[in-house]
Amino acid sequence: MSRIISIANHKGGVGKTTTTLNLAAALSSMGRRVLMVDLDPQAGLTIASGLEPDALERSIYDVLRRGEGAVDTIVRSSFGVDLLPANIDLALAELELVSAIARERRLAAVLAPLRDAYDDILIDCQPSLGLLTLNALATSDGVLIPVACEYLALRAVRGILLYVAKVRGQMNSQLRVLGLLPTMFDRRTRHAATTLSQLKKEFEPKVKVLNHVVYRSIRFAESTAKGVPIIEYAKALPGADAYRNLARDLIAGKL
Amino acid sequence: MSRIISIANHKGGVGKTTTTLNLAAALSSMGRRVLMVDLDPQAGLTIASGLEPDALERSIYDVLRRGEGAVDTIVRSSFGVDLLPANIDLALAELELVSAIARERRLAAVLAPLRDAYDDILIDCQPSLGLLTLNALATSDGVLIPVACEYLALRAVRGILLYVAKVRGQMNSQLRVLGLLPTMFDRRTRHAATTLSQLKKEFEPKVKVLNHVVYRSIRFAESTAKGVPIIEYAKALPGADAYRNLARDLIAGKL
Ligand SMILES: Nc1ncnc2c1ncn2[C@@H]1O[C@H](COP(=O)(O)OP(=O)(O)OP(=O)(O)O)[C@@H](O)[C@H]1O
Ligand SMILES: Nc1ncnc2c1ncn2[C@@H]1O[C@H](COP(=O)(O)OP(=O)(O)OP(=O)(O)O)[C@@H](O)[C@H]1O
Ligand SMILES: [Mg+2]
Ligand SMILES: [Mg+2]
Numbered sequence: 001m002s003r004i005i006s007i008a009n010h011k012g013g014v015g016k017t018t019t020t021l022n023l024a025a026a027l028s029s030m031g032r033r034v035l036m037v038d039l040d041p042q043a044g045l046t047i048a049s050g051l052e053p054d055a056l057e058r059s060i061y062d063v064l065r066r067g068e069g070a071v072d073t074i075v076r077s078s079f080g081v082d083l084l085p086a087n088i089d090l091a092l093a094e095l096e097l098v099s100a101i102a103r104e105r106r107l108a109a110v111l112a113p114l115r116d117a118y119d120d121i122l123i124d125c126q127p128s129l130g131l132l133t134l135n136a137l138a139t140s141d142g143v144l145i146p147v148a149c150e151y152l153a154l155r156a157v158r159g160i161l162l163y164v165a166k167v168r169g170q171m172n173s174q175l176r177v178l179g180l181l182p183t184m185f186d187r188r189t190r191h192a193a194t195t196l197s198q199l200k201k202e203f204e205p206k207v208k209v210l211n212h213v214v215y216r217s218i219r220f221a222e223s224t225a226k227g228v229p230i231i232e233y234a235k236a237l238p239g240a241d242a243y244r245n246l247a248r249d250l251i252a253g254k255l
Numbered sequence: 256m257s258r259i260i261s262i263a264n265h266k267g268g269v270g271k272t273t274t275t276l277n278l279a280a281a282l283s284s285m286g287r288r289v290l291m292v293d294l295d296p297q298a299g300l301t302i303a304s305g306l307e308p309d310a311l312e313r314s315i316y317d318v319l320r321r322g323e324g325a326v327d328t329i330v331r332s333s334f335g336v337d338l339l340p341a342n343i344d345l346a347l348a349e350l351e352l353v354s355a356i357a358r359e360r361r362l363a364a365v366l367a368p369l370r371d372a373y374d375d376i377l378i379d380c381q382p383s384l385g386l387l388t389l390n391a392l393a394t395s396d397g398v399l400i401p402v403a404c405e406y407l408a409l410r411a412v413r414g415i416l417l418y419v420a421k422v423r424g425q426m427n428s429q430l431r432v433l434g435l436l437p438t439m440f441d442r443r444t445r446h447a448a449t450t451l452s453q454l455k456k457e458f459e460p461k462v463k464v465l466n467h468v469v470y471r472s473i474r475f476a477e478s479t480a481k482g483v484p485i486i487e488y489a490k491a492l493p494g495a496d497a498y499r500n501l502a503r504d505l506i507a508g509k510l
Contacts, residue, residue, distance in 0.1 A: 010296075010297055011267070011268070011297060011299075012266070012267015012268040012269070012382035013266070013267040013268010013269060013382075013403070014267070014268060017407065041265075041384075041414075042265055042266060042407075042410075042411050042414060044266075044407050044410070044411070047407065047410050048407065088414055088417075091384055094385065095353070098350070098353055126382075126383065127267035127268075127381075127382040127383065128381065128382065128383040128385070129296075129346055130349065130383070130385065148268070150476040151476050151477075151479050151480035152272065152299050152302065152303065152476075152479055155299070155302050156297050156299070159296075159297060159343055162343075186473060188473075189473040191473050191476050191477050191480070218441060218443075218444040218446050221405040221406050221407075221446050222406075222446050224406050224407055225406035225446070
């Protein structure tokens with residue numbers, strides 16, 4: 001039975017898509033059977049996986065609407081990991097789901113038949129706390145929260161933690177925060193170090209601030225443009241190590 | 256009668272809040288009467304203006320719900336520009352507005368009585384294309400689209416342009432794209448230059464790619480943490496010039 005992990009944070013541009021892709025690639029390179037789910041209408045994960053959202057015959061929108069058919073919608077990413085892809089149609093799902101029955105559990109129903117086929121299912125969430133993100137958290141065992149090491153991202157953390165606590169209280173008592181993943185840490189500036197120490201001061205020990213700090217590097221944007229994960233594009237990059245170590249610790253049950 | 260400009264892009268972390276704040280400060284320093292509107296439940300603009308979202312007695316959520324009372328909700332930011340502030344309650348507005356009458360024009364009704372008191376009203380939008388952003392675009396004369404000079408941000412531009420065209424066609428024929436504002440341009444990497452030239456190739460001449468390129472600098476995150484606009488915090492920074500020149504060109508009607 002697979003573990004389902006959401007990568008979520010309503011603050012935009014903190015590295016959710018980058019984390020989903022690179023963690024999935026690292027887990028897969030260690031022998032795990034991994035499925036990525038793109039739950040963002042911008043389809044960043046689908047694009048970064050080397051696919052054209054507009055060229056997809058079926059996407060996760062169709063699956064959510066019909067409540068079935070995930071198996072036939074899964075495609076292979078450019079680096080060999082399975083993906084349930086998205087396109088802009090998914091933006092319709094938010095308004096269409098509002099009046100549906102069991103609207104928060106559509107994704108859970110859709111993923112249920114897949115759970116024996118994979119060890120890990122990673123869901124890339126959009127930068128908002130609407131119905132799609134709610135669907136992701138409602139069906140997840142854990143949530144990984146990337147936090148860019150900058151002031152506004154730090155200030156947004158309280159909001160996502162409150163939201164996760166609400167979902168755990170009202171819909172999914174299994175849901176655990178796996179940790180806050182520091183991203184885009186710029187070693188050349190004091191600002192990042194100050195932000196990271198504030199993050200620890202404010203949220204530890206209730207929530208773990210992961211020590212797999214992902215340093216800022218332009219290699220991430222370059223690798224995304226090529227549809228190649230960082231662990232292949234820039235093997236020796238500290239950021240690649242961070243995602244490999246994160247994958248290893250996840251497999252070892254340390255998170 | 257004031258001009259209303261939305262700063263919008265569903266791609267997260269591209270500099271929407273930073274642009275709203277610094278453009279507002281620059282316009283105000285040139286004698287314009289400016290109102291900022293925070294339309295994002297994360298309340299980034301409210302925080303960066305030196306205010307505590309949780310300590311607000313009234314916020315834009317109350318105003319949207321009641322359909323009035325904006326004048327009594329406006330507060331002064333730490334740098335002297337008026338702000339219609341937000342807090343996390345605004346996340347409720349999205350679901351509550353769905354079934355309201357004239358749900359797309361709530362913001363227009365609320366801002367109408369203020370239009371004679373200001374020259375420019377700048378609306379900071381959240382990273383999604385839901386009802387709040389729709390309200391902003393439905394009442395705007397122009398939309399400014401910040402685009403980080405990185406691959407995934409480039410790929411998201413088509414999506415926001417299609418959405419703006421839809422709003423112009425169905426709700427607000429005045430709505431114009433003022434331009435794509437290149438942000439976070441890292442001069443040390445080829446990736447930014449490649450992305451910027453692709454942006455121009457793909458979207459000009461239909462849409463203007465503004466030449467006020469905002470270079471990447473940690474000074475932006477530092478200034479936001481202090482609640483001080485970049486034009487005061489780091490006057491000589493090229494990024495401060497970019498926002499000053501953008502303000503000057505807006506006043507001169509060049510955009
Ligand atoms: N450690 C890093 N160092 C430098 N750049 C990074 C890093 N991680 C991600 N990036 C880049 O930063 C940008 C934002 O990352 P990404 O798109 O993964 O964030 P996101 O949280 O998924 O954004 P959104 O909120 O729009 O979904 C991308 O251009 C990405 O390539
Ligand atoms: N030119 C720049 N150079 C470097 N950092 C910048 C620049 N502009 C903004 N930033 C920083 O990048 C981060 C993202 O910017 P900002 O929060 O303004 O984006 P946004 O589009 O409003 O994000 P969201 O999608 O979450 O609303 C912030 O930490 C901000 O301080
Ligand atoms: Mg993303
Ligand atoms: Mg913002």
